[in-house]
Amino acid sequence: MGRHSCCYKQKLRKGLWSPEEDEKLMNHITKHGHGCWSSVPKLAGLQRCGKSCRLRWINYLRPDLKRGAFAQDEEDLIIELHAVLGNRWSQIAAQLPGRTDNEIKNLWNSCIKKKLRQKGIDPNTHKPLTEADRGGAAPTISTERTSGSSDVNPSSTGPLGNLSPLLSETAQSSMLMPVYDKNRAETPNLARPKLPPKELFLEQLTAGHESPSTCHSSGQTLYFPFQQPLGYNSESGSSDGANMNSLWFNQSDFNCSTISTVMPPVSPSALSTSMGLNLPPDNPRHGGTGIGSTAVDSFYWDGTNPSSSSSTGSRGSNSMGFEPQSTSTILENSVFPWTDIGQEKDTRAHLVAELKWPDSFAETTTAMQNQSQTLYDDVIKAESQFNIEGICASWFQNQQPQQQLQVAPDMYDKDLQRMQLSFENI
DNA sequence: AAACTTAACAACCGCCGAGAG
DNA sequence: CCTCTCGGCGGTTGTTAAGTT
Secondary structure, eight states: OOSOGGGGSSSOOOSSOOHHHHHHHHHHHHHHOOOSGGGHHHHHTOSSOHHHHHHHIIIIIOTTOOOSOOOHHHHHHHHHHHHHHOSOHHHHHHTSTTOOHHHHHHHIIIIIHHHHHHTTBOTTTOSBOOHHHHTTOOOOOOOOGGGTOOOOOGGGSTHHHHTOTTSOHHHIIIIISOOOOTTSOOOOOOSOOOOOHHHHHHHHHHTTOSOBOOOOSSSOOOBOOOSSOSOBOTTTSOTTSSOOSEEEEEGGGOOGGGTOSSSOSSOHHHHHHHTSEEOOTTOTTTSGGGTTSTTOOEEEEETTOTTOOOSOOOOSTTOSTTSSOOOTTHIIIIIOGGGGHHHHHHHHHHHHHHOOOOHHHHHHHHHHHHHHHHHHHHHHHTOSSOOHHHHHHHHHHOOOHHHHHHHOOHHHHHHHHHHHHHHHHO
């Protein structure tokens, strides 16, 4: 374990990447895929460590990245996801095709945090700031990994905060759980309206290739620099790139972590409406409750939708369909992780039964787990629209202690344990 | 115009887990 | 079972441009 061995090697460049380095890396991965990252710099002729190459590719050079400022709906979604997932940036990024965890993390730290504070919301807990908090002396439960875990902040499990009896209903609905409205007009871009030389470079680098596809809703169009970058069904698209408005991604080519990772807070159908990721029509495999089965083997990317994003929005070595890496087990291993939840049911029930918490805390926990249930119900039912208000409504209606245990992901187990410890320390 | 502050972005660091040998 | 490599993740720092005084 520990640092990558290549990091110890001498004469490795650090710092910002030059256009020449970008071009070398882009050319290499375009032609050969990245394979083993540690071998990439050598093969590409770069004086960088493999980790640096990987990071550069994932965060900047990947052709499926959105460029430009975040739309308001993206920010809202980030806030919602953060309320549920905490600082799990990679999982949040998985729900935002074309965005990287680094990008989202930066946005959160530099922009969203401040906005929330200005609105009187603690960005860590998603609860209203107290007067002391507003003064900057707010002790909040840390989400830092330095606390010994990268787990979700127990108090940042979003809907949990809404349960506080001290909160007004108005505050709960209007402040704590911002409603995702796909119809809301985008606000003006908050980022500096610049076109970095690097983006110009990318445009130049990728210009002239076939198969242009709109990868983002705002900003300039980014072209895939690959002749045949993505395996798509012959049924739906021609292989000559002439008709690239719609792409069908085969299971083997599509990293479904875009749809879900550990705990998908939004349904694929929600993604289809909010992200431009559409489930294929008239495909019984995808119909209604098809989610949750490994039969889902392709997703639909509508390149004509102005709000469409690349369906390969997740990070990681297998995030790109054209990379020579198998993703055949993605659906089994990553997309529907709750398939084993039933096996854990007893364990969770046992855990909850064993805990001797204050009543109010137990209620809170129950409600939190119900929220988890509801979220998963949302996925399973493949409801047509992501509406957090609806989730909250059904969540309050759903107070059956048994049900909550069926689908609570591991993260909640960890949270429960941490919350228990926190109470013990009080 | 210069100095300073702020915002946004890019990249590094260190840790962790998985998997291979 | 142990060690090592590798990929991945999140926190943090560094850099640069824009804005303000």
